[in-house]
Amino acid sequence: MKTNSGRFFEDYSVGQVIRHAVPRTLSGERALYHALYPARGALYSSDEFAQACGLPGSPLDDLIVFHTVFGKTVPDVSLNAIANLGYAEGRFLAPVYACDTLSAQSEVIGLKQNSNGKSGVVYVRTTGTNQHGEAVLSYVRWVMVRKRDIDAPAPVTLVPELATVVAPGDLVVPEGLHFDSYDAELAGEPYRLCDYTVGEVIEHVDGVTVEEAEHMLATRLWQNTAKVHFDATFRPDGQRLIYGGHIISLARALSFNGLANAQMIVAINGGAHANPCFAGMTVRAWSEVLDKAETGVPGVGAIRLRLVATSGTGTVLRTQDGKYAPDVLLDLDYWALMPL
Amino acid sequence: MKTNSGRFFEDYSVGQVIRHAVPRTLSGERALYHALYPARGALYSSDEFAQACGLPGSPLDDLIVFHTVFGKTVPDVSLNAIANLGYAEGRFLAPVYACDTLSAQSEVIGLKQNSNGKSGVVYVRTTGTNQHGEAVLSYVRWVMVRKRDIDAPAPVTLVPELATVVAPGDLVVPEGLHFDSYDAELAGEPYRLCDYTVGEVIEHVDGVTVEEAEHMLATRLWQNTAKVHFDATFRPDGQRLIYGGHIISLARALSFNGLANAQMIVAINGGAHANPCFAGMTVRAWSEVLDKAETGVPGVGAIRLRLVATSGTGTVLRTQDGKYAPDVLLDLDYWALMPL
Amino acid sequence: MKTNSGRFFEDYSVGQVIRHAVPRTLSGERALYHALYPARGALYSSDEFAQACGLPGSPLDDLIVFHTVFGKTVPDVSLNAIANLGYAEGRFLAPVYACDTLSAQSEVIGLKQNSNGKSGVVYVRTTGTNQHGEAVLSYVRWVMVRKRDIDAPAPVTLVPELATVVAPGDLVVPEGLHFDSYDAELAGEPYRLCDYTVGEVIEHVDGVTVEEAEHMLATRLWQNTAKVHFDATFRPDGQRLIYGGHIISLARALSFNGLANAQMIVAINGGAHANPCFAGMTVRAWSEVLDKAETGVPGVGAIRLRLVATSGTGTVLRTQDGKYAPDVLLDLDYWALMPL
Numbered sequence A, B, C: 001m002k003t004n005s006g007r008f009f010e011d012y013s014v015g016q017v018i019r020h021a022v023p024r025t026l027s028g029e030r031a032l033y034h035a036l037y038p039a040r041g042a043l044y045s046s047d048e049f050a051q052a053c054g055l056p057g058s059p060l061d062d063l064i065v066f067h068t069v070f071g072k073t074v075p076d077v078s079l080n081a082i083a084n085l086g087y088a089e090g091r092f093l094a095p096v097y098a099c100d101t102l103s104a105q106s107e108v109i110g111l112k113q114n115s116n117g118k119s120g121v122v123y124v125r126t127t128g129t130n131q132h133g134e135a136v137l138s139y140v141r142w143v144m145v146r147k148r149d150i151d152a153p154a155p156v157t158l159v160p161e162l163a164t165v166v167a168p169g170d171l172v173v174p175e176g177l178h179f180d181s182y183d184a185e186l187a188g189e190p191y192r193l194c195d196y197t198v199g200e201v202i203e204h205v206d207g208v209t210v211e212e213a214e215h216m217l218a219t220r221l222w223q224n225t226a227k228v229h230f231d232a233t234f235r236p237d238g239q240r241l242i243y244g245g246h247i248i249s250l251a252r253a254l255s256f257n258g259l260a261n262a263q264m265i266v267a268i269n270g271g272a273h274a275n276p277c278f279a280g281m282t283v284r285a286w287s288e289v290l291d292k293a294e295t296g297v298p299g300v301g302a303i304r305l306r307l308v309a310t311s312g313t314g315t316v317l318r319t320q321d322g323k324y325a326p327d328v329l330l331d332l333d334y335w336a337l338m339p340l
Helices: A029-036 A047-052 A062-078 A212-221 A244-254 B029-036 B047-052 B062-078 B212-221 B244-254 C029-036 C047-052 C062-078 C212-221 C244-254
Strands: A017-019 A081-092 A101-113 A119-129 A135-146 A201-203 A264-272 A282-294 A300-310 A328-339 B017-019 B081-092 B101-113 B119-129 B135-146 B201-203 B264-272 B282-294 B300-310 B328-339 C017-019 C081-092 C101-113 C119-129 C135-146 C201-203 C264-272 C282-294 C300-310 C328-339
Touching (some): A029 C029, A244 A328, A282 A328, B029 C029, B062 B081, B062 B135, B081 B119, C029 C062, C029 C212, C062 C101, C062 C244, C244 C300, C244 C328
Antiparallel strands (some): A081 A135, A081 A264, C081 C264, C201 C282
16 A cells, blocks of 8 residues: 555654655745735735835745645644644744745654543644744644554553743744834734733624635645545535634634734644534634733734634624534634734 | 724715725736636736837736735725726826735825715725835726715715826836737737727627636735625625626636737726626626727837626627616726737 | 637648747746645655755646646637547656746647548647747647538548657656655655556545636636636536546646655656546546656656546446446556656
């Protein structure tokens, strides 16, 4: 068998390092990102705006970097995954520009067999690297993976201790970035960090009805090959499950309306794909301000946001029993840089 | 409320200048344009062809420029529009190349409250500018906009006098452009300006059935955020209204077949989105030669065309009562440069 | 009539050379190719990987070159085609890079009127050329074309002698290409030419359900204007026939899983679009190793593959009567370069 049927739970061991296949030179992906998502962040749209913020040019959207790195891990980490359980300690370490080439590798940092003996949870720390060998992104992800052989012995349980939030002191502000001559009018909104209050909830107004062709174009673009996203014959109900990252990008782009100055994502503290999304749903988003911080760079603040994507309307996150409301698709906790 | 609910009629005043948000560096958009529309104009397809015509390289399609500039105006001008009523005095002032950054601003040049007191017409002159501060496009658009407060006082009525057609002497031929070594075989057709006669009608043969995913990809690409194009829950009938500019680009691309040498659009004299277009319709196009002119540049002529998009077949523009025929989607009046 | 209604059978004569219209500068097409097809070949994904293989950078996927050249021939060769009958003697002669401009011309090398007198077979040899005048691709295609005038006299029959397979000695290895420091881990699989045996069959596991929007985006991208792909009103059943080349690219991309090191297509020996493909079908692929050869370049081998796309499951090519099984969409015979 020369084809890849993916790793099963017993194929992982703590300390194992997996170099993922197919490095990727990015370039025209920016235009596609703008076609796939209603993204309007000025720093990722205009070279001149980015240069006025001290960068050499407009970087690729941070979520292009996330998806590209994530996509490379799929054949090695989640081909036999039953569920993508969580993210933690995600940090964007350097901007990525057109013509950069991204590679990815993952280290297994935890394992825990489930009590049913049929599957287990695999924790990996994935690092994306550019062609200069610089890390551009690091994050922990844990997934529930099937066992190939139900009789394979359980590994020693090791559940890594993971920070519930990236400490503000660990946020990496790109070299040279400043907001000294920040043009809020061109950015789209006047609100700076001081205009937001912790606990504030922002409904992002717009909705986007998702089509099969769109989410498949997006997911393929990231060389993510999980068949559940592409093959209508895979699920008994004939539906294609939409890649969770597609919802992250949709929701983040929708959040421009009210958070236009939350320019760069610098950390992903955690995230849950609360309910599956299918074509035909209309995705909306709302955000809650969770925290605010300084970054050490004068004028550059950080805002911690909960970003919720929903297939309904309104801003109910959980039902009375503490579970996610049935229309919640995504609950993402991240830090973004914003003018102070 | 930090989100943008858009300006209402009473928020506009004559002389007001609006700098639109989110400048945009264009580059990979050309490939997407070719995927979204059956565009084949040689000048916009090949660097070598463009260089043989005296340009430094192949510019971005003039309608990419139009859509990019138009898209920036939407959050400020037409978020609460009931109807996009017309265009006039559109002039393309300089070619735009990959890696150029476009910004846009609009000046309110006219206001007229409707007799029902619930809405009014806003006239704006929009200018698109590149990163060198050079104007690349200027056009007037007028839209009908809702009032927020029906009791807000009516402004003084000012309806600007607008030219019904851009005078040939006002057409801007890009610096250096010539057709001295024009290769009609590579361009696709042998017909020069002298081969067309005023009044001639050309049926462009091909039809394209439109899908939801396509028009949303296109409209997002131009950072046009009007929700009626994206949100299936917005209209009671569950249909998404297709951005009028999508139809302009479709029809212009279809018109290659018969007008392959109408290379560059240099002016938009007027235009009406006669009927709405929805996914599932098959769009066809026909053109009528309205006028011919010299441009002052030897060998470079101008052809004035009526471009009609239809969801039916045939070339009936209006019914006996003078109204647009029900299958007419677009009636656009423009000047293009063509070898003499 | 200024529009192109296409050539009919009696419009062709042996020796006729047709320069096809609209040269095309390629660049952002790579990102789109990755969005349209699950392509993961490392040489076409990463500049650094390609440089480690001795090339100046990552070329555009060889099938981008094929589709671009093929698309240019459609208005001149196959607008009135009843069927695309076959390919032969296809050779990729030089890699194509971003910013290269491709042109195409075809020579009529054979004609044979059908016995019914209503149509005939036209054989053309098409050559794609870059902006330096270097041939990058050459292939023979034959199509069945309608006669305009059924009473037009039959031409002298000339059926060209075509090689059933490109001889290994005629395969062109790109200048500088080597696999001396080939990183199989980054490429995605460990298998080299010596690991494959003639007769071996590989099922490529994954399936992709095709949407209308996707195949139309792809086909337009190649400036292929055949109306049967775009116009839902063209066929009585309301279905749009998917461009055969879309299936070639889909199947080739799916074949990464099991053939990740079959890096570059260097020849197309033959091919048949066995059955039509329509939106909603789920396309799968399997390959059979037909032959192996050395290329004269140390370390660079060639593998001859049968690539079959199917709308079903399994690897049955023909039914007992020798006809293609009803779920076979494509039967392509090609040579690819692979590390020895």
